Amino acid sequence: MPTSYISFKETGYFSNLICDYLDQKESLHPFYNRFPSIENFKAQIEEKKAVFPQENRNVLVEVLKDQYHDIGPSEITKNNVELLKSTSTFTVVTGHQLNLFTGPLYFLYKIVSTINLTKQLKEAYQDSDFVPIYWMATEDHDFDEINYFNFHGKKFQWQGPDTKESSGAVGELPTKGLDQVFELFCQDIGMGADAQTLRTWFEEAYLKHNNLTDATRYLVNRMFGDEGLVIIDAADKRLKSLFVPYMKSELFEQSSQKYVDETIEALNEIDPSYKIQVNPRAINLFYLDKGLRERIVETDGKFSVNETDIFWNKKELQQHLEEHPERFSPNVMTRPLYQEVILPNLCYIGGGGELAYWLELKSFFDSVKVPFPALLLRNSVLTVTEKQAKKLDKLSITFSQLFLKRHSFINRKVREISNIDINFKDQKKHLEEQFQEMYRLAEVTDKSFLGAVKAQEVKQLKGLDKLEKRLLKAQKQKLSDQVSRITDLQNELFPNESLQERTDNFANIYEEYGETFIKTLLKELDPLKAKFVILVV
Template sequence: MNVVSDSLKSGSALADDYINRFSEVQPLYGEDFRDEASWLKRVEWLDQSESVRVNRGELAEVLRRYNSRHNNHQAVHNALDLLAKEGTLAVVGGQQSGLFTGSLLVIYKAMTIIQSAQEAAKKFNRPVVPVFWIAGEDHDFDEVNHTYVMTPELKVAKIKMEAKPGPRSSVSAIPIGPNEWKQSFDQLGRWLPDSENKPEILKWIHEASEQSDNLSDAFAKLLGRLFGEYGLILLDSADPELRKLEVPVFEKMIERNDGLEQAYQQAAACITGKGYSLQAEVAAGGANLFYIYEGNRLLLYKQDGKFTDRKGIVSLSQSELLEQLRTHPERFSNNVLTRPMMQESMFPVLCTVLGQGEISYWAITKQAFEILGLRMPILLPRMSFTLIEGALQKYMDKFGVTFQDVQHRFAEARQQWLSSQEEFHIEPKFAETRRAFEQLYEPLIRELGTIQSGLIPLSEKNKGKILEQISYLERKTREAVEKKHEAELRQWDRIGVSLFPLGKPQERVFNIFYYLNRYGLEWIHDLIRTSDHFTAEHRIIEC
């Protein structure tokens, strides 16, 4: 695989500045991931703050039971043995549990976590374990119930999981039955091109879904299948056993909730004051915690000394909420602004791997860490890749089109190429014809008006029809030219659909199994070896 760096358009001005112009946003974050001193400072803090986190041994045992069910690799158990020992650090990142692992960015995040942990272990000469935090407590099922592959007809096919209607609950609590799994599985089988790898891929996915009652469990099994041998520890944030360990952290969040809210509000004002957009809502009176009531995940607010939801379904005093926490911890859940503090309270986080949207909203949390006696970890941008198949690169070379051309001016470049193939220049020829017609026709209309004024609107209508016919002929001429160059235009279309499907970066759309189907199940390990070091730069990998 050939690897080169090339820029990818950013989705967030704040994250772009964090990655490329850190000095401009340092007050919002604190430590620079490129600064060696920041890493040493972080390690020192972790060694001094063991008491602020949950018990390592208890955490490791909870995670061992979970991973034994979904990610039962010896390398993972070895990593858990290390995590239980004081002095071991962790690189942590997470994502929602997408259908069949979701888009490529999930895979790249896992790769970043693994490689960063390996690099840190060598740098500090001490154990550093990789941890993937599955956000199973999130309740937006429509965000995770689909994925995409490219069909042989160069269409972007959406594979969607239909779930039975029910409460607005966590993804990990939404039951998925055999019929729903079969429907999605059959879609994947239909859209994946036939290959020698396809039967084994479908076997993997069928086994994962057959043994899973929800989307999160299947997601974990597939991630474990791909990365378990690298010692990647998995956790589901909706795991009831994990929730029991989190009770003391939730207690602090409830007892110090006003301070947390004030910290979020101040950070939000600072961010918007610098001209950036907020990537997460900072609502007045927001408790930034969820309470699960009769299966529904309700976002809590503070009103008249009570914790309540927008509809007033629940209303609890602070003491009542704490009592509910101690007796029913499974009813509690973080939102995007308190999850970072929960992660920091659970693991000795050397750094956390984040996408650009996450980097943006983590800026809201810096002061909130301090309210709970914590410190924001180093934020490490997720590695970013675009995969270019060998034939695709040949097409790009043939047409003289670059990655930046495809990213910023693809339609224009395609049209320019097509126009250059014909001596008969369609656009200027037809534009000249329209001008000549109007020059001849306008005087005629005026002369007809001297005969009878009623002839003017008739003439104008007739003019419009003639111009419509000229445009129709122009369209047909374009179609004829495109038909003549059909093979080459299909190659252009393959470039566009492969690199920016649905107008988005490839890593945000396509599923990893499309590429494993094409290149083989071992290809993921080749990809990891090819991207053998961390960099915040976007890289193009020619397969």
């Protein structure tokens, strides 16, 4: 079966805001710079090239060379790092948390989307070069969001270090205890060559590196280094130094909150259903120290670190920022700006939730005169094995039906395969037509009877609804074997009634298909197609 597609809206899993963005709804135009199309990148290149300093390129390359020193980049990655010195080189970025063993499947789809877009840009703009970047979220502190992965329907969870250590930046977490996860993983995985590759990757990443940053860099480099992916850890003093002027503005002028609050209000006026992803604080920076990542707050001109005894006056804080910029960490509101300040970036690729908060930031970027990148929704994929595809065909299940919620999916299939039509739509229509005549009679005789007629209509329609549901339930029981088969198949492809890509780990597929799986993703995923992909492997 060939690769198939379904619209993001049709899946029912994407917000109104994101669907409207993909439709380029006119009312949303003020909230982004340029919609990501090959043609629009021409102006994006010119805009970024005009303002991005050579100094920032030099610092970036120096830092990346240091970060790759111990793992040995591929030749293409090494070349991409060198290319970043050139004023004609630009980046495409995706970012993600340091999930254990990459976490959910969509991590791979983010990376592949990023790699493939740089290839498409190179074909279109051959006088420039384009480097795919994976931004490691090393300064996050949500340990419970990253300490597990799902394999064979089981949750493999890392207990991690003690509470104090796990409350700081996750990238610094020591990898102790991951040998126990590895042992359990080895007991559950198969014995083939691809399974052995997975064992080797896990062991070399997590048992031979001292912290989560180094482990993740090693693993992702093993998986995608041959595609030229460049991995960056922005928690570096030299990079943070480039961001000091913007952090000063955030600390002492609280520059982002005003603009973001106004944008949120404007989005709500366009459509109240637009879910606001993130609300800004007065100061959108954290303070970092060993085992600590806490908010910086200001009260009556005094600055402090929330829930600690660390405090400064304005002059002391300014001096501390200039001497130790590495101790200041952007939060979700200011991290995008940090990214665009230190990278010659054209486009950010993310999921629906990420793009929703990026859409809050355009006016803030404008205020600090930093070009706003194109925003591209990452590829989303439902991966179907050949065996599953044959079952779908045998059961006459379409891909669009698979995306229905469980109750609707089963009801629709029972109606399709049943030898009786359990749909009282025609009977309800006939009943309503009969009651129209009764309403007419009540109008010309005694209008006080209209309420009684309405009550009787509602009662009889409810009776038909109840009878329809009882018959459907009885038919489900009669067809229990078929219902069980279609339910089991949907469970396989939508674990926990959620998108596969948000639940399963890549090892579930790699164990059987190996490198072919990643090569298929690289071949089939078109980041600019703006469709949900159903991929038969």
